[in-house]
Amino acid sequence: MTTQDKAQNDNQPEKGQAGREDGGKNGVSRGKGRPRRRKRPGKGTRPKDGTLRFIPLGGIGEIGKNMYLLEFGEDMIVIDCGLMFPEEEMLGIDFVIPDTTYLEANKDRVKGILLTHGHEDHVGALPFVLPGLDVPVYGTKLTLGMASHRLGEARPDYKPKFKEIKAGDKVKLGCFSVSFIPVCHSIPDGVALAVETPIGTVIHTGDFKLDPTPVDGRITDYSAFAELGKKGVLALMSDSTNVEKEGFTQSESVISGTLERLFREQRNRRVIISSFSSNLHRVQQVADVAARFNRKIAFAGRSMINNVDLARRLGYLQISDDMMVPLQDIDKVPHNRLVLVTTGSQGEPFSGLMLMSKGEHHRVKLGPKDVVAVFATPVPGNEKMVSNMINRLFRCRCEVIYEKSWGTHVSGHASREELKMMLSMVRPKYFVPIHGEYRMLVRHAQLANQMGVPVKNTFVMDNGDVLSITDKSAQAKSKVQAGAVLVDGLAFGELESSVMRERKDLAEDGVLVVSMTVDRRFKLLSDPMFESCGFMHLHDAEHMRKEFSDAIRHTVKKASSQRGVTVEVLENKIRGRCRDLLRKYAGTKPRVIPLITVLDR
Template identity: 60%
Template sequence: MARDSRSRKKKASPSKKDGKLRYIPLGGLGEVGKNMYALEYEDSILVVDCGLMFPDDEMFGIDFVIPDIAYLEERKEKIVGIVITHGHEDHIGGLPFILPKIPSPLYGTKLTLGMVGNKLSEWAPAFTPDYREIRAGERVEMGPFSVRFIAVCHSVPDGVGLAIETPVGTVVHTGDFKLDPTPIDGRLTDYAAFSEEGKKGVLLLMSDSTNVERPGFTQSEHTLSGTIDRLFRQHRSRRIVISAFASNLHRVQQVVDAAARFNRKVVLVGRSMVKNVDLARELGYLHADDKTIVDIEDIGKVPPGSLVVMTTGSQGEPFSGLVLMSRGEHRVITLTEKDVVAIFATPIPGNEKMVSSTINRLFACGCEVVYEKEQAIHVSGHAAQDELRVMLNMVRPKFFVPVHGEYRHLVRHAKLAREMGVAPKNAFVLLNGDVLTLEKDKAVVKDRVQAGGIMVDGIALGEMQGSVLKERRELAEEGTVAVSLILTGEGTLASPPVFESRGFLHLEDAAKLREDLTVSVEKAVESLGAKAASDRELLETRIKGRMRDALRRFGRGRPMILPLVTVLGEKPLPERPRASSQGRGRRRKS
């Protein structure tokens, strides 16, 4: 499989029966997204999470990025299980592409597995997963690993942390968590379980670093109830559109409850929003009267003042419900000055520009826009500094690795751990691919494995820094010049070459450059003689070289050059068979 060029090619040697435990992060360190790691002991590997990451501005046309699992593919027969901590995309989004390559028992809570099932049915319908449903409080044996599942509070229900007993010692992974004293579903983070593990002795703690820069405690999700009520009271006669993460079912529950109190109907917009709410209602994680939820096709039957629209698009996703509304392209809902739009989320790092553009378009539609910068309509699902201190104090690990965060978050969390009593040499700031080798009284980083990212572009997989992305960058920055020429069978030009330019200079306005390019192509053809008609690859290489020389003399940039050659009398190539629509997840060939 094609790899990220930033991946290290050096591989750790296959594990030996040396009685050592290896922690191998494959994603989620120094970045927000594609969380995945492995614990390896002798001939057994336990995998935790399998997420995706949204692309940055330089990944033109890329939908998302998933972890590079070359290390696991080579050892897939050793995998005793894959554990999923919760149902967010950055923890389950890579499964449709990765699980078929390393088929293993998949452990998760009921809601988490339901959300995984929705993704697999869409992206990998032919694959049959081996689901193993678990509950918080249970313990499951997986090879040499004994995994205890610990309830944690987060912005999606049914999340768990992990206490993994190994022959070397206990490893605790918090998962994504916060210490919410008044969670919407009443399911508290299990302080007692974490404290119990701390009393028994913990070899290694891996803890969520997302909000390490925020002082104090993260506010309770319950505090938003007053904000939602105030929004409904202030705009009794207007249609209200609320955008939030489709997975934040606690927030959906609060909106549904408020709608019932204010005699409003709720319309769900966005495929993921509809799927998640239907699943949560079916499994009993979200409670809503059938009379409260209205199908989008019946929206015209409800007066605007009696309606609230719950939609996707809080991150400015191009084809989400809110973005389509902001562009005036939604098939049912048209926004006007009579609407109020509230965005109940903060931008994920990297999405700020898309969110800002969406907000600007909403203002241009004339509607009133309420967003986080203006009013307190979002609380995080991640622990802030004091909560992280509490976790460290409960678990009291010998060794510590901060996870789930950009590099500065990891550094600051390691510093916080040292302040809380972890020995300075025992707090490790790692990068994806680093191998932390643990013994009962010792931990060292001395190996690396291949770890990077795989691009997903539509239905294809490809390199992070490969030819496709390189071509897109060149097109975006320099443009392209295409030259079309017709040759006789003897290798001479049948007519003058024709040039077309896109994203570069308009050649109609540069007569001298056009003349120079024409001469360059003519010389390239003449230099090959009859071989020009038979050796297409050599001809195209010669044309590109001559045209680049002409462009360099002209002092312009370096556009992509596309020679299009037709030879008179040459038989056309046979038509390629069309790709099957079932080919999702195949690698892009460069």
């Protein structure tokens, strides 16, 4: 997902050079052809006296798997522990988490994990990282509630050490003193972090925007940032997601106006609204407007139902019981008296709205009496899936609202003018853009330069880069191991693992299986048999099958007359001969799998 866009030389901020400090992937099995295990990071990687180190293990040059480290002396704290959803070529992968080799090798120094908010890209990797560290986790009530739910599903045997905090609280972790500052985002209870270190204050904004009229009335604390700026801020690490968008991000409260218009114009239809399941402010607005129009509300999609249930129990959603309808009872409510809120705004394969669009949902069948409103914009990379889903919704003969002109979505991230305001309030000595693709980081760094941060004090980093800050200078010239670990069910693997290469080959070229039976002198006892998948079927190409069979017979006969032949040697010879013939006939390279049975007679 990393974008390697290069800035112009005169505008490019400083970037640390890669100087390896550590290696090896701890606890990840390696197959043939994988790189040799490097030495584990050890004491030599620890910061020198008086040096503060900032190390991103994820979230730099990408949208997702956020994880950042702060180190001073023998103390280390972790900020966020997120996942990223797989790219299209990551076949069969469930999600991607940061490589935590360096963190695990230094786990005796970790004082705790600090969570900024409850989105998956900030808490989703906890089930895979936290049990190995077994350290306290600090977060607000909703954030810990969502983290607890994810841990309960993936690691029900593990008992986390959760420490609930509130905005305005301060906790002491080793030499670090951390204050939690309320910020607005697309999920309630988000916080920024002000970390007091022995050499100065570091601010990590988390995901934020400066919403003047938030749905829950909890505004970003401008005064806290301004006060820190007056006292002096050593370094600012700031959200870069919307740096390319001019002006200010709209308030989430404008969605109420869109909902009012939708319900007013579609009085005689059932309303189906698709949104992010974590955007509880939007769910609250849907419920409020539905109540004014005398409609009942139902929820579909596992994550939507789970998040709504959790938020209601914790007091973050105010929806009365008599207004809600269980999904199994929606047919008892007149079409024009119901609103259904579902997952699927990103075209996820098994989400509620996707199943409805295919006519495969077990409870909801769409038709002319329905209007579907997609209250989200496609995340980069999801455009095709969303477009295909919308086309299928039209085929269901329902009305579909998805156009930007309707104003169905508001971002949860600060745009350029808000980012300028943050820089103006904080006035940091050093600046590091985070949470964004590489071009976004570069643009944010350039914006900081325009706001008075010197180019030499601005650092566009990569995951694994180490920014070393002293009371006199800062530089990013060293590196620790970082990268991506793929999660397939409960299995872990490296991004360049042989398993992924095999999946890619199978997806592109298919597989050809050659099976045969030989005696212990490697003489054929029966005709070779062929089976193909994702490739032309040999039984449909008689001439081709005969040539393959003759070639295999010749290869086996020749090999059996040689000394030192083994099953492995014969397999390699058959594999090579089949590939030669495949190039002749098809020009493709399916994976050839010889299956040789040796009878002892």
